[in-house]
Amino acid sequence: MIKEFIKKYWWRYLIGILFLITVDIIQLFIPRQIGSIVDLLNTQSPNLNQIKTLIFGIIMLAVGLGIGRVFWRISIIGAARLFEYQTWKKLFNHIIGLDQDFFDKWRTGDLMTRFTSDVLVLMRMMGILVIMLVDTIVLTTLTLFAMGNFVNWRLTFISVLPLPLIAIISLFFGRFIHRRFRELQEKTSELSNITEENVSGVDVVKLYSNYDTMQGIFDNKSQEFYNSYIRLVKVWGLMFPLAMLVGQLAIIFVFNFGGPMVINNQITLGDFIMTNQYIGMLIWPMMAVGNLINLIQRGRASLRRVNEVLEQKNSVKEPPRKDFEFQGHYQINHLTFKYPGSQRVVLNDINMNINPGEMIAFVGRIGSGKSTLAKLLVKLYPVDREQIFLDGKDINDVNGEFIRDNVSYVPQDSFLFSMTIRENIAFSDEKMEDKVEEFAKLSHVHDDIMSFENKYDTIVGERGATLSGGQRQRVTIARALAKRSKMIILDDCLSAVDTETEEEIIKTLRQQAEDKTILVISHRLKAVKNADQIYVFDDGQIAEHGNHNQLISREGIYYSMYMKQLIEKNLEE
Template identity: 45%
Template structure:
């Protein structure tokens, strides 16, 4: 089946686990067929008075021995089949996580976190159920039904068997029809669960904003609406089960009535013995489980298929940015002269018709610092994203040492680049582990030096746990400036060949900014640097400054040259000087 295409590797590795498990399950079902026949013989012997106390004990022991074998083999098939389904759960979760890590940044711009979480939890659990209990119930339904009917018709009465099983075709038609409904409604249940998960995750993440704007009631209403939608779709699914399982039980009851009435008459007429009728009723009772299992099988498998289709949508997604054919075997960016050249670069974001960058041309020599300044939305961060190859370059090119970045392995490029984004993201672990994120084996001395260079060392030492302080989710226990400086430390400790600071000093005061830049001067001497900032004080010492507006470079030069030009850069500088004076007066 096409829907199982992503499970081929797993099934190839674990097929013998399932084969052995199914064989053992069939052995258990076969042993279960012996007991009713023994009970029938005992009943006939008691009725005819031809059985002794010793024979009763013998039959009792025989039934107990069979029960012990059934128990042992039942344990075996649980280990093989249920155990394999648990391995599948682990395998799929790892596969999805690895695949998501390999997807391009643009993928996450259009997929909600709650939806991805639902794939990694509920959907995988549904697939596990299909490949665990689903396989068991399917085997029971097929083998136990065929074997039981075969024994009933050959050893007791084919006529009674045929009459008692007349309701089965009706059951098959009902289950087939309802199975299609189950799959459609379960898909809606999973989608509504994703929406509810996303709403919950978003609310918890933004709880501080919610509280500061006193929007608790409104958020509760939004969550309630999402929860009600989930309950609504669940109830539509429950209504099908509410009809299906009682219907299966009702049809099973009809079979018992037929067996009792017709079988009773056959005993009276002497066509079958009382023991055979007891055995027949017992076999018919054994058939009730496979009949019930048909409903469960349809339910579990349809749910599993619906979830697998949702998972396939994720696994079918391809990363937009990958190493293309002809990529050079460059393992270290230092093999190239760190001369960055950008020629005729224009860029539009996927699904957008508007250019974010237009005709960008830049030349950054080794060891030089390029500064980019401009209003919000002018294209500063977009340029940094393209350099890191977060998106494909369709028009123009970026090259390092004369080599197009598309010819450089993505892993090599990103390893050699120290990037500090606008929004500092810290993991829910210690400050030390956040700084040493690029290499957990880095010495504590290097961690301390990186913190000192980023002017965050004194802040860290003021905490009770110092470098072992847990920063909380997304670094919530730190101030905005502290988070930014820890992020700078994380980039510096890599000892990168290229350093990109994307407006990462916006949350620190001017005095702290000056201290950081002073420490960074020594660091940036030996590497090519790109500083993006709104503050001119952060970039005035750069070798070249460009002022961007609407995705274009409108002014370029050194700080003094741009001031003499008297254009946009000069106006921005004067405004910022005025703001600083007003702050000092206050």
């Protein structure tokens, strides 16, 4: 990733580095000018014109410094920001293409930290690190050269003796800083996870009046985050004064050895002041040594974390997309399924035939595998060959995107975006915006929407919070209908509306789109009793199947479930 970027944008770095070196060279002349002014002032009759020229020279050098800094910033920091933007884009495009298995396993907060903190560290590595590296090498070499040439080599050698100690201190502490920084990164991830989950699940926290527990967990995590930050700050806090102390030691060396040289007229007072200024200029590159190593280590850790996401592969192997006339005939032969990475058999020896235009219902106990099978039909998880055939083709040979273009799957808890109801319904195709009312009517949510102040332009709050559960579910059905696919799967997505409305919606769907295959997963048997085929799931297997009358006459699981629901309904009335 980094290599590719540098290969493409090496010229930006080259321009930046040239400006950086120019700035470093200009910087060297300022102490010299100051030294010369001091020497002129130190004479019996100072030449004011010469002093003015020197001051003007300093101003010009400062202007040059400013211009140079602007250009190296634009080139190097600009390149680093471009790298940051491209990495975000790469990460996002990669994640969005990953399959369900990835999202089942990765926590949102952790992903967010990789997007934010880790990419930020990489950006620093591509910007500040380059600057520090060039400055450390170039500024140190040039300053030493200037000190020796402009002042005195012996004094230079003696005064810089303590400075490598700063680099050693910086390196020594750098190891701790790296370890503590990594710890801080992990704590940041954990804190993001907790915050994200609590904000997303705020309804649950409120309903269970569980503030204390959640606050306790949050307090713990933020305390851990704080502690690890303080541990990092402590190392920084110790390192800086120590490095400064050594820097002061170098100044004492200048006074101790340079002072007598001034008295003995070996160097001028201006030379002495110049040396002091050069020493000040050397402290920063020495301190940067540890920072440099530290930033490289942090950058490597962040690069590993970002690459970990980029290396995630889809568990479903997709063949190239070859579109064909989608009919929606599914044939399932002895299907057995375990979720990726799990040993538990969730579906066991399933056999089924779904014909185009039919209404199919999956019913059965919770956790019996109904949703899993629905997800397999839209290829959200991988299955072995020769188990699911779509229009005569092994599902493994059909591109998943093509399937999902032709099959609308409405999951149990569907997500709505924070945009208008109209935009949400026309999500799959903006051109459908004119027809959203039609789909809303089919989903029996039009009247509800018309009662809102802004009607179809009502902004849906995050996760559909401004709509009631039933309204939200019906808007998601309207959104699925706007896809105009040949098949629609309603996965228990009408649980928040009453049985009559659920029955009404299903009936309307069947009437309006006779050729559409409708697969309904529901716990309410009354709502799906008109289905052409009803499959009764039990512990990952199909216990019974047939139409309502056939299943009733069998007097099996379906019969007892139906009777139980009938009695419950009668009791309610």
